[in-house]
Amino acid sequence: MTSKIARRSLLAGTAAVAGLTTIYGPWRHNRVLAQSSKPILIGLTHDASGQFANSGQDEQRGTIMAIEEINAKGGVLGRKLTYIVADTETTPATATRVAERMVNRNEVAFIVGAIQSGVANAIGQVAQKYGVVYFNTNSSSPTEAGKDCQRVKFVWDGTGANFANAAAANAVKTFGKKWLLLTNDYVWGHNTSKATRETAVKFGAEMMDEILVPVGTRDFSPILLKVQQAKPDVIAAAVGGDDFKVMRQQVVDMKLDRKPAWLNNQQDWPDVYGLGIEAVFGVFGTTWYHKLDLPGVADLVKRYQARWPDTRIDVPGNVIYNGYMAMHELAKAIERAGSTNNHKVIRALEGHKMAARDRMQHHDAYIDPVSHHVQQTIYMATGNDKPVDKTDYFKILSSVGPDDAKDANEARDCKLPGFDKTPTYEM
């Protein structure tokens, strides 16, 4: 008798423990909180302070706008999207804390947002630990889809390597072989310059020097004197955020923007908008421009202006675009997966093809299943000498297809963790 009760208790206890484990964790192994009517909570990790505060807030306008549009059309799988926003302060340590809190306390289903590569990498590591699907929307260090790739992470911006690939061959031919690298002394700068060096050398460039620019540099005069003394044909600059703004101001003021030729890798819209067309200099890359003559572009601009009438950035740029498109694609992936189960959503994203028309770009794009990087059109641009209005800063020089701009090193460097090493969940 005693043994029967004990066995029953044991069975009941085991069932209870198994049930509770299934529902409440531990996170490391499994999360199942599927509730058909519960809104899907997205964690938005956008910088609101620090070096990339301005871009972070710009990106936020794009992600929120997309969420509102998705909800206006009935949400995803009949569920609304809701969001919480946290300031990642352009600081990797803060990003780690924010991501941990979002997963463990707020129980977000997905995380979206990043400008700085250190921040994106930090969030990516936390997201991989818990299996949370994470969209790095705007950080463009080649390592993000290279050695720091994650099974849960998808990279939406073009990387420094893409921009270098798109620009280098033409720049060597047009401007000359003597190149000098200006490198912001942090992960994005180093990796972007490395990619530029590799690509440019392949096309016959000779690297004269690489000048490391500490983050926070406010006086570029010694550097500008030095580069004049060196007399390069091309200066390939991988300088970002406030440092880039300060450098640009000093370069333009000294009228050094015409000669030598400046190759500025990527020009983020929030970094230049408001300064006037004369502040744009050199040749640079971007993933999108609000004056592209493509279906949907003008409509997006109008919707943006209606939604954000008070912002000083009157028209959307590449940073908003990346956030906006990423959020829409997340919703579509959940629909295709038919579930918020992370493994199913990841599989729905891997290798997914996106029509040029849907993305308002010139070439079809796809999510590389090897690196989780969105391979897309890269536009090369320069300052517009014939603007049609006060927002028309860029002159688009060319559009380069994803296969021509693709970074071949991603396949070598990216080792995606297996699905067996990625905890599964459904929210």
Add this chain to the structure above:
Amino acid sequence: MDSLLFLLPHLLNGLALGLLFALIALGFMLIIGVMEVINLAHGSLFALGAYAALALMTPDGGLPPAMVALFQALPLAWRYAAALVLAPLAVAIVGMGLELCLRRTYGRDPLYGLLLTFGAALVIEELIRLAWGPTERFIPMPQGITGGVMLGELIYSKYRMFAALFAIAMIALLWLFLERTPYGAIIKAGAHDSEMVGALGVNLPRLRLFVFGFGSLLAAIAGIVMVPIWGIRPHVGVDAVVPAFVIIVLGGVGSFWGTVIAGLLVGMVVGLTGAFATDWSLISMYMLLILVVTFRARGLLGKKSILEA
């Protein structure tokens, strides 16, 4: 000879940079010298000066349209000159307001003053963000002081030369004010022993109010002069307050010429490392500080403490 010619532009650039650093630190030095308050809001007042100039010089600077129209009718050079006078005066009033708040901390633990000015710095920065937004802004400069000037084969910034000359003029004017006027004598006496100055019949609260306002005015002038080089954004003050602090410690707290010499030294070191070891350029000023303070704790021209007598 060739190497000297190669080095010369960098030495001149370091000198110009040093003069600008000295200009940034002068107001900071004045307040800490007379009032023994480390004004952590100095950077925010620097930024506020720049934004006040922006308001006067650009149509979307935040001023009422009628007032803006009045200013916009003036040539750019006139607007710039007006901004260099009016904006610092407005910031001086803000500085005086801050001094009134500081009064309750006098005679108490210096930490109170430090915390109050730190809080004020945060408040001013956020108010700037609210009023002018977080995005980068741009102050148009008169044509005559923009562009490049040829130094041999090299192009150098015309504005930077103007700014360095302006800094020399400001340093000279401040020195004349402190050395050749009775007000300057009172300020210097206040820096030496403020209680004794009070005992001699000088209205000490009014002296402190004036000095704080004057220091804020100098911060604002430095802000207006520097932002065409550094750009204008709400947190631009952080870029000013850190070197200012390094310079006054290096030069000796409260020493006018100590501040000027330290500014020049920092400019030289930053300028030369910026050219020849760029990745060391930011840290170089701190290394210089450590080096000097290790062998001379009171800074280059600081007063001897009673412990050293």
